[in-house]
Amino acid sequence: TEEVLNCIGCGAQIQTEDKDAPGYVQPSTLKKYLEDDSKELLCKRCFRLRNYNEITDVNIDDDEFLKLLDSISSKKGLIVNVIDIFDYEGSVIPGLQRFVGDKNILVVGNKLDLLPHSVNQNKLLNWIQQKSKENGIKSVDQIMVSAEKGTNIDKLMELIEKYRHGQDVYVVGTTNTGKSTLINKIISENSDIKDLITTSRFPGTTLDRIDIPLDDGHFLIDTPGIIHKYQLAHYLNEQELKAVTPKKQLHPSTFQLRDGQTIFVAGLARFDFLDEKSNVIFYVNQGLLLHRTKTINADEFYQKHLGELLNPPYDVTEFPKLKKEEFTSHQKSDIVIYGLGWVTIPANCKVRVFVPEGVSVSIRDAII
Ligand code: GDP
Secondary structure, three states: OOOOOOOOOOOOOOEOOOOOOOOOHHHHHHHHHHHHHOOOOHHHHHHHHHHHHHOOOOOOOHHHHHHHHHHHHHOOEEEEEEEEOOOHHHHOOOOHHHHHHEEEEEEEOOOOOHHHOOOOHHHHHHHHHHHHOOOOEEEEEEEEEEEOEEEEEHHHHHHHHHHHHHOOOOEEEOOOOHHHOOOOOOOHHHHHHHHHHOOOOOOOOOOEEEEEEEEOOOEEEEOOOOOOOOHHHHHOOHHHHHHOOOOOOOEEEEEOOOOOEEEOOOOOEEEOOOOOEEEEEEEOOOOEEEEEEEEEHHHHHHHHOOOEOOOOOOOOOOOOOOEEEEEEEOOOOOEEEEEEEEEOOOOOOEEEEEEEEEOOOOEEEOOO
């Protein structure tokens, strides 16, 4: 029988098959260890953390994640839930509150740097709070940060101090929300942590988690990212995802539309205008094609040009069919296509939106 090996850093079972799963080591590393087991065996993630002070994300599925949450349900502490403000629906963890019991949840909306300056941040925070409520999450507070630019990280640390009541902090989030970037930022901005992290490790835990020491004997704990099937990202390959994900601040693209006109957002979404002449503003990644056509020809146009003029997707074989949904605005509103961006429409306006099956769309009060 084969011996089960565990990483001495995080306790994950060592494996050489899946780079993105816990416990991965390169086959050559494992071979070296088996030849000379006087050395320490660290998974790739712990190795990078120890040697480069850098967190890399590993992914686990819903079941494993729930087990992980269950294992902390009886412990005290603060939950920091990182979400992507461009993809709330893709970032929310259903049932989170139920699984973490009465622990406080602090919701952190990441990627603030992508929002245009004219955004009313309070409105967006209110929206995040309302969305949390709809998902059963009783957030004690919410804050928006940019992990990449370092914006509001100090304020976040203050909130964490305020709400953790001297207990551990568990950072949870779905993949791609920027959880690793955020934790790396926290590590790099806190020199005490940086010194500690290379030396003090907690071997023998069975959780696939990384413990970052705080200054009072408690820890900031990075949990693996959970994969979410509602993310647009789920339907795109790496290259397509690159084309969709904004890297820079979003700029408005305004169209004057009337009844019978359609805008394609590349091959990813379709927007039919069903009302009198109005200005409609698209907020999506700058390189993405916005193509106007007549609604009457739109079906045929899509079939003919998907994967070509209308790209991404580049690979259409596994791309889901578009499904439609209609919205009527009572006040100036945003139609939010999760993972892609949003479209601002005036009050009392009717529109039809098509998105890949499985991707969510919703309407909110305009944030600009
Ligand atoms: P994780 O899977 O949640 O750990 O996410 P990562 O930290 O790997 O980040 C996912 C993607 O989001 C990467 O492409 C990051 O560059 C990007 N990202 C992370 N934080 C920010 C941010 O504050 N602003 C922007 N624009 N992108 C970010």
